[in-house]
Each structure stands twice: as C-alpha cells, then as structure tokens.
Amino acid sequence: MLKAKVILVALGAALAVPQALAGATPEEDRKETVEYFKQMFPDVPFEEFVNGQYALNEDRRKQWESMQDFPPYEFAVAEGQEMFETPFANGKTYASCFENGGIGIRQNYPYFDTEKNEVITLELAINRCREANGEEPLKWKKGAIASISAYMASTSQGKPINIKVPDDPDALAAYQDGKEFYYSRRGQLNFSCASCHVQNPGKWIRADFLSPALGQPANFPVHRSKWGELGTLHRRFAGCNNNVRAEPLPAQSEEYRNLEYFLTYMSNGLPVVGPATRP
Template sequence: MKKVIVTLVALMTATVWIGTQASPETDRAAFEKFFTQKFPNTPTADFVNGVYSIHAPSRAQWEEIEEFPPYELSIDAGKTEWNKAFANGKTYADCFENEGAVRGSYPYWDSDRKEVITLELAVNECRTANGEEPLKYSKGKMADISAYMSYQSRGQEINVVIPDDADAMAAYDRGKEFFYSKRGQLNFSCFDCHGGGAGSMVRADTLSPAYGHTSHFPVYRSKWGGMGTLHRRFGGCNKQVRAKPFKSQSPIYRELEYFLTYMNNGLVYNGPGARK
C-alpha cells in the first residue's frame, strides 16, 4: 500500500512538473482551450473584446459607447505627437516604420540586450535617442502615442516569438510564474481572477477573461477618467489584491506582457479600447 501511495505521489509530482515544463505553444493551446471551454458561446476571435465577449449586458453598453469612443481624442493627440518634429528635426517616423502600424511586432525578445522590448519602451528609446526627455509610462502622452500606434495597427495578428534562446525562455517562464502566483494580502494570482474567476462578479463588475487581454491596450477606463497603458492596468490589478505594484516597464511587467501576449497569439490587435 505504501509503495502504491509513493508511486502515485511521484506520478502526480511528475505530471505537475511536466505540465510546467511544457513548450510555450503547448501552454498557449491549453490556455486557449481553457477559455473556449469555459465560455463555449464566445467565438474565439471575439475574446479580444475582453469582458464584452462574455457578458451580453455589458457588451450592449459598450457598443453604445463605441458609437462615440472616448479614446478618439487620445488617438488624435497621439497623431499630433507623432507628426511633431523633435528638436533635432526628426520624428517618430524615423524610428518606426509603416506610419506607426507596428504594434504587431511587439513585444519581442532582444537577444543582444537579453530583455523584452515593448512598444512603449521603444517609444521612449526613440525619444532619448533623439535628445528628447522620456515620457512617463502609464498615461498621458505615452498613452496617446500608444493609442495612435495601436489604432494604426488594428487588425494585425498577434504573433509573439519565443526564440530558441535559453534567456528568452527564462523571461517567458518568469512572466508565466508571475501570472499564476498568488500575491498580496488578499492572496490572489492574475489567473485566480481572470482565469478561474473570469465571468464571476466582483462587486458590480464582471471579471474579464485573460485570453485576449493584451490585444486592446491602451484603454480609456471610465474608472480612470482617461487613458492608460497595459502596465498601468497591471499595477492596478496588483494594488487591488494589496500587493505592492511594480513600476510600469519594469523587467517583470515586460516579461508578464511577453508571456500574456504570447498566450494571445493568433488573435488580432484591436486597440485602443474602452473599458469600465
């Protein structure tokens, strides 16, 4: 009997270990399956619409809001910034191709620098390379530029690549661990709320599914009364579970973005968005 128990425990441990050692593509397929099984009435492509893909009453309100989208002013402001010359006469167009329609190329792993590069990080690196001050990462002008570039990129397929590079895989794994780990005084993981808890109510709101989460940022949030980037939202979620948030564009948030965006491979970018 003891041998049987020991064998069973060993098998269970091995199963868990094999599960966590899965390739990113195996992870992604299981992630997609989890959400498509949990919400069988939601077409896969519709998960890019977040909570509105699973909650009809909220969707009806959102469709009304989309008649006059609150993020439109931010796109316009971002376009103005995009066209404004830096002090050296150059513009963002000297850093980014295709009139800024490059959201589909981010985030990516930079093998030389050994780090994840996000669009917002690249925007600031463009600025500093041209002698401009960097922008704050969570809102304001950064959210405007990001909104403009996201709008330009609408419809691009999400296709994050994890190259055959142990450091890239380690960054992906750190993002994955962060996503599934409980933290803060309330002891919640990202997945607790936006995986197992997706579709449940938190006070008056329905929790959105994580599948598709990174497609529609930056967003105009009614709660914020303005625009915010994906990392602003990461920080907000951490605060809500009473964990000390990390800084926007900190390495761990970039790695979380890397993992989470990889999970959305095959969906399309549809930002900027409007959320409650």
C-alpha cells in the first residue's frame, strides 16, 4: 500500500512538467505503464496481469479457481462456434471475412484501418461481415455477438496481444483520443477510468475489488456473475460510465472504439485469455 502511494507521489512530481514529456509515443506510454504497475505490484509476474483481481487477491483467486472446472461461458462458446461455422443465406461464412479464416486472430484486434480511417474492433468486424453478406447486424453488447467473439477469442488463447499504431496521423489521433478518454474525469461522481484502475487498483470500492488497467481487455468477452451471461468490452465501458453517473456512449461509437484501441495497446505482449469470468 505504502509503496503504491510513493509511486503516485513520484508520478505526480514527474507530471509537474508535462510539456517536457509531451509527444510521447504509444510505445513509450506502454513501457511507462508496465513499469508503473510493476512497481505498484512487484510480486505479480507480468503475464498474471491478465487475470485482474485474481492476480492481486488470494481469496478472490481461490473462488475463481474453483469455478474453472465448469466455466459458465462454455455453452456460449460452443454456441458461438456453431454460429461462426453456419453459412449465411448466400452460402459464405464468417471465415471468408477474416485473415486465417478468423482462427487465432483475436490478438490483432482492434486495429486501425488506414483506408477507412477508423478503429476496427472484433465485434465491428463481425457485424460488418454479416452486412457485407446480406445479413442483419447483431446487437452489440451481449447475446450472439458475445458468443461469436468468445469463440474467436478461445481460438486465440495464449497468443500475445499485438496492437499496432501505424505511422499515420489519424491512427495516432485515434490512440490519443482513447488515452484522453481513459484519463478524463466524467459524470457527477467525477471519476475517470484511471481514478480506479490506475490510481487505486488492489483496493476495495465497497465490496468490489479494483483491477489494474494493465491486462484488462485480455479477458473479454467476459462472463460476469452480476450479468449472469457474457458481455462485450463496450458493455463494460457503458456500465463503468453509468456507475459514475456519466451518460454512457453507444457501443461501438468512435469514442469507445478509440478507448479500446488505447487500452488494448497498453496490454501488448500479454496473452489473450478471453473469454473469462469476473464477479
């Protein structure tokens, strides 16, 4: 606890000269972020950060491990696989829209499309694939899209997250937008994502244990006990915004996609572990 405080104070001192640091590259940001969390949690191995609160809290970890024999998302993954493999009305399948037939590619999402000038998340790619093949898009936050996304993540288990910010002003702007969103305080309660997940991971907010920013997107889509089902990362974003009394933005809005881009970039090198469970 005391150590974390020391770091925060040190960070505050370093930040007193933001201009000197302005213009940091995404890779410099990422390295500093990894270093920050390593100092905050010196006993936690880098790869363990994908397990969020289970990496930091022994009691929570035991509860979690006891769930691993029969994970509650198993049925959804099987259902996702079936949907993934079932041809559309035109005879094509999802595989036709993705590199390597959509197998083992989760770690490359989201990416910046330099032709369309926007961030493409896995869920966006799934729905665009449907539309390109004459199918109705799925709802964004849960249900079929979460199941398909969960199946695709399951084929990518263990692959290191590999997000790229190409040398392109628009890509860099999308990354910066996401970063600014992450650190901006919102809502009547005046919380940023970072208020909890950078400043206070490892602490309790009432009966909830706060996880660190590092590794967070690696376990999505996630089965939350609170939801009783799988949900996408953007569903979680909306829930967090709502908790601080900030009006949530639409799932797959440009803002949330840029946020996902920044957040996932920070987790580069960590293994994909989605789908996973959380309280």
